[in-house]
Amino acid sequence: MITVIGESLVDIISDPRRPREVQAHPGGSPLNVAVGVARLGLAANLVTHFAEDRYGLMIEEHLLANGVTVIRGGNAPTSTATATLGTDGAATYVFDIGWDLTGATLPALAAVEASSHVHTGSIAAVLGPGDQSVLGLLAAAGERATVSYDPNFRPAISPEVNAVREQAERFVAASDIVKASDEDLAWLYPHRTPEETLEAWLDLGPSLAALTRGAAGPVLLSRQGRVELPAEPVTVADTVGAGDSFMAALIAGLGQLEALGAAGRQRLRALRPEQLSALAAYANRAAAVTCSRPGADPPHTAELAPLAAAVTQRPSL
Incomplete structure (x- = not known):
């Protein structure tokens, strides 16, 4: 069981290349990750907030159609993000958002305690009052x-x-795996390179750090080594949700490597270079599939080849 904690919202997408085609799609980084891991064969919960309004019903229908179990709290209207696409397909956002888990504490706690992996991030980790609830749930995940x-x-x-x-550093210290984009880290730590930041974050406790760099491709760092891959060539429809698909595939790939949960923590810490390479390629492919079609539309299992058997085998003792 994977439990994702974070915001759900509706992306209202405006593309200057098609000015008459304003579209509305369920979105939000944590929602996209929950859908992504569910499409890749993992049982997924989403601890989130949306209201019983038009947009909230759209979100609920999307989650249920993708097999995600919903744990919903809060009282505010459903959040929205208006995304305007540039000529390169990249999106800029204007938000109308709230984040609150009032009423969901007990079922959220039960889900976390029953899960082998918990994921969070984005607005849920910085916007009150829900951010403190998220930290509490991560603490409850324990070992x-x-x-x-x-x-x-x-x-x-x-x-x-x-x-x-x-x-951010509080959440990093509470995590086994961290992932960030080069844009994220350039804004947060302008005085050093993104890789220098990930190396510093590894010192705070995580075992694996991933950097996404758009067209330049991803980098994975661990205490066992470093892997860098070029981005897969693809005709870009837009980049909405690509980083979330990468994150979902990273989680799913680690599941294939039996490197999630208490039983997998030691394997996570000891991933071999060939495993890191296979993991990076798997997540890289997921992001490329998402870029090839409009909106946050992560791949299904059938669209991604599984990690090679030789890589997923445990080393002999």
């Missing part, structure tokens, strides 16, 4: 579950970089 964190920063929502940096 039973591995934890992953993707900051996916939104400066328009949390512009105080010093406060966001302190909060």
